[in-house]
Amino acid sequence: MxxxxxxxxxxxxxxxxxxxxxxxxxxxxxxGEGIEKEVNGYHIRLTFVESPKLGENEFHVRITDAMGMPVTNAEVGVIVMPEEKMSEHEENINSESSGSDGMSGMDMPTEAASADDMNSMSGMDMGTEPESNEASIHDEPQDSHDEEPTQIVLETGHEFGEYSGHISFNRTGEWVFNIHFTMDGQLTEVEFPVTVAGLxxxxxxxxxxxxxxxxxxxxxxxxxxxxxxxxx
Amino acid sequence: MTSSLPNPNLSLLNGGNLLNNKWIDRFLRSRWYPGIIQWPTLLIFMVIMFELILGPESAHDNFGTALTWVLWWPLIPIIFLFLGRFWCAICPFAKINDLVQKFVGNNRPAPRFLKKYGIWIIDALFIFITWSDHVWGVVENPLGSGVLMLTLTTGVIISGAFYERRTFCRYVCFLGGLSGNYARNGMLSLRGTPEICATCTIAACYKGTDQSMPCPLYEFPKTMTSSANCVLCAECIKGCPNNSIQLTVRPPTKELWFIRKPKLEEAFLSAVIMGIVFVQNVTMLEVWGSMLKWLENVTGTTNYAITFSITFATAIIIPVALLSLTSWIASKFNKASLVENFARFGYAIIALDMAGHIAHNLFHLLAEGKSILYTGMALFGMEIHSASAAILGMQEIQWLQFGLIALGFIGSLYTAYRISKSNHSGEKVWGTFAPFAVLMVILTIMNVVLFTLPMAMRM
Structure with missing residues (x-):
């Protein structure tokens, strides 16, 4: 026994x-650290130096092409927003597009849109936000409606194909990193979910x-x- | 392979007993050995664990990753070559096992299924851990490395808490399996002196004495014919009342020439290691991305776990299949069965395994070695950016790699010849050797081709 x-x-x-x-x-x-995605033949990897936490965070974006070669000299931008804000944002875009052209129900290609298309997207205002590689999200944890998307332009990192930036989180929870860059006139955009851990x-x-x-x-x-x- | 009475006139580098040197003898008999090396190793291990789990999440910036995968992992096969399983004597996991055993150990005998299937379990774990490294990320993810270390620590604690000696090290540790195979190829050999041991009835080396522990890996120097499970902890040297133990230097691969009871699972592991060397090389090549793309198109899935598993299985099957085919061809000449030839000649691959393993990791050590310094300095707030981590240029590293592969090829070729010679006579020697010589040429060419292609960094 x-x-x-x-x-x-x-x-x-x-x-x-x-x-x-x-x-x-x-x-x-x-x-959220070391997440990879493939879009338009590009391999994009988002890495946090330390796991995403409240306060200052350094992150890197590494981009390689279909042949595995690093993509250098790209202008890489990141739009950071809470996940719930992103959902509202997407709903707005959908309702606007369905109201204007009546193409409700169609799958619009969001990851391979042209640069002109992106600039015309309501709410994104990609060219009007102040450009900096460091940004802070100043929001009350309870009031996510006040949170506006923060845009960051990344600096070239110390490895080929690597771009670096800083973000300061003021609240825990789910965030979305919308990474976009233009190569050969084509805008590539990809979204990464990032969890800012409380504990x-x-x-x-x-x-x-x-x-x-x-x-x-x-x-x-x-x-x-x-x-x-x-x-x- | 037994040793006769030590000849005091023999040179220490020519089969003479190293214990005849009073400094080596005193050091190994000292009560401070191996603790004097084991405790600092444990301390460094704790720093590594702290860094891996709580340090920077990017492998590029993590001191623990640099120490583990850029320094320790490349050095370990080199240590096995020169000092056999000496690493296992000073391994921090072994120390943790001993400490747990000392305080709460139940000292039960090792479970029967481990004794029976131990090497197969090690084979499976080795394959699983290598696979999981690629699919879940271990080397390139400090936290993944930390979790692997924590898992091993827990395994060691369970073993130390319930089972006697170092059951985990002998029957479960995946690195123990690798090191066992490599130690056969190694240049240090510890054995009892047959003439003295023949009259011994106390077996202090196996059971321990008031001054010494029993052999932690269940070895009995009186009948030992292999260095696979000798960790050079020197407990038998301290315990033997007859001074029977000899420690000698031997040519690399010598033990492999006379394996009395070849084991299929050990031969299988040597073929598997060759496959793992292939897969480690292939996935670090810059063409890996294109290969993966092709595989995704063929399989219709972008799931990395699936595409990598196919690559991994193929890389492992290739040397196993080649060894099987060669064994079948050789069986036409020597009338031995395929399984017998497989088990016997699988050991011949070990030299090439070791050369491939060292050559692959030499790239990381020499091309990324300074990252150890940079990440170490970062601990003290000294950041270094845009500095090269290379110790040697790519051209020099590649020549060293080719040199190592050439040595491995010679070692494997000669071992295959000696195995053939010690098991057959007359025309059968060459008839058996020839197919295995062709196998060694094929495996060598595969290695050389892989080392000519540009490789990606680990850090």
């Missing part, structure tokens, strides 16, 4: 550990492992009926 119980405990811990490996992988990708997920991971390890050692100490000498 004791042996069965012992095997049961060992099995539970083993399963918990092996289950935790893919879970951590998903967590690592879902926090640092890394401490959660550490605490999880610490909890498992402490439990294992507690069980072992409890089960240690008598000390078996390791030396003969």
């Amino acid at each position: 004791k042996k069965t119980w012992f095997h049961y405990v060992v099995m539970i811990f083993a399963i918990a550990i092996f289950m935790s490996v893919p879970l951590q992988g998903v967590l690592a990708d879902g926090e 640092d997920a890394k401490y959660g991971i550490l605490a999880g492992f610490a909890g498992i390890n402490a439990s294992v050692m507690s069980v072992a100490a409890f089960m240690k009926r008598k000390k078996i000498p390791t030396k003969a």
Whole structure:
């Protein structure tokens, strides 16, 4: 009976550990750092130097073409806004477009629109916002309606195909990074979801492992009926 | 491969017992060894863990990533070549195992299924971890590396808490499997002296004494024929009342020439390692993007887990299939079965495995080595931008890589010949050797081609 119980405990811990490996992988990708997307043959990767947090954050955008070569000398801009604001924004665009041309229900290509199309999109005002590679989101956490999209023009990074910028988050939750750049007259636009964690997920991971390890050692100490000498 | 009574006149580099040197003997017998190296290693490991989990999320800026994947990972096969599994004696995971065991250890015998399927489990884990590195991100994601280390730590704690000795290191650790294979190729050999051990009835080396621990990896120097599971912890040297233990230098690959009981799973692992070297090279090539695009068009999916899994499986199957085919051809000459030839001659690939592994990682060490300094300085607020991380130029690195592959090829070729010679006689020697010589040429050409293509950085 004791042996069965012992095997049961060992099995539970083993399963918990092996289950935790893919879970951590998903967590690592879902926090907004190191997210990749392919659009129009371009491979775009958004990386945060540290996981997105309240306050100042540095991020990098790396762009490579279909051949894997870095895209240099592109003017890369980012529009940052809370996810709910983005949803409202998209609804506005949809309602305006359906009201003006009656093409409701059509799938408009949003990721490969031309530069002229983009400039005409209501609410974006890409050329009128002050250009800076550092921006701050000044919003009250409870009042997301006051939040306006923030536009950032990225600076060239220290690697080929890399562009860098700073963003200061004033609230936690889901944000959207709309990254856009123009190459050969064609505007490429892609959206990345970014989660600004309230409680640092890394401490959660550490605490999880610490909890498992402490439990294992507690069980072992409890089960240690008598000390078996390791030396003969 | 047994050793006779030590000849005090032999040169230390020519098979003489290194323990005849009083400095080496004193150091290994000292109660400070291996702790004096193990504790600092554990301290560095804790710094690495802190950096990986709580430091910068970009691998490019992370000191833990630089220390682990740019310094430690390239150095480890070189250590295996010169010092066998010495790393395992000072490994921080081993120290954690010992500490947990000391305080809460239940010291149960290793589970039977681990003893029976241990190497297959190691093979599977090695394949799984390499696959997960690419699909979920381990090397390029500091947090991913940290989680891998934490997972290993938990495994070690479970093992130390419930099982005796270093069960995890012997039967589960994926690096232990790799190092076991490489240590066979290594230049250090620890053995008992047969004439002395023949009269011994106490087996202090295996069981331990008041002054020494039992062999942590369940080895018995009296009957040991392989260095695969000797970590050079020196417990047997400290414990043997008859001074029977010899530590000698031998030519690389020598142990592989006389494997008495070749194991299919170990031969399989050596072929798998070759496949993993291929896949590591291929995915770091600048043409990888184009290859992936082609694969996406063929499979009709952009899911990286699927496209990479296809690449990964292909890369592993190629050397396994080539070794199987060669074993089948050789069986026409030597009348041994395919499985027998596979198990016997799989060991011959180890030299080329090791050369490919070192050559691949040499690129990271020499082309990105200064990143260790830069990321270390960043810890103290000294930022360095736009500086090259290279220690050597690409041309020089490539020549070193080709040199290593050439040495690996010679080692594998000669090992195949010696295995053939020690198992067959007359015309069968050359008839068996010839197909394996062709195999080594093919694997070498594949490696050379991969090393001629431009490679992407790790940091």
